[in-house]
Amino acid sequence: MQTDVWLQQALVEEVKDELKGYTSVNNAGEYLHFNVYPQNLPAKKSKNDNDHFPYVLVCLDEEQINGETSDNLCSVYFLVGLIDKNPNNQGHFDVANVMNRLERRFLSRRMAGSRYRITFPLTKKFQEEDTWPKFLGGMSTIWTVEAPEIEETEYD
16 A cells, blocks of 8 residues: 555655765855755754754645545655855755756656656745745655555445
8 A cells, every 4th residue: 555654755765865965065165965854854952953954855745535546646845945154145056956856856767666656747936035044945746646445345
């Protein structure tokens, strides 16, 4: 049986694998690897805790159950966040690069976890307000999840 939770777990692993060698550079010149989390960021350890940056969240959104014999459609969005204190205010390029890598991965190899298939549309969105030094972007996707089989009873 397939579930939205197993889809989310498979996508977390796919994102980790895709971003394994990808880094963001902070203002100190340090190369930072992206953290990947399911659904939510970890709890902060202090008020100014930014240890979870840069990150990708893999979030379940909603699932459509369209009938007894149709596959379910599960919406999953990816939220990319990073801190770039460079005064040129161009951190959106790193956000776009991560979303482009994920888009390329999911559209060139349509399956995730050997059982979930991406469908269209796929949409990307960037923050609309200036949130410097934090930059955010998101990508919304739709995946097919096999519908559960109906258990027949003696009355069917």
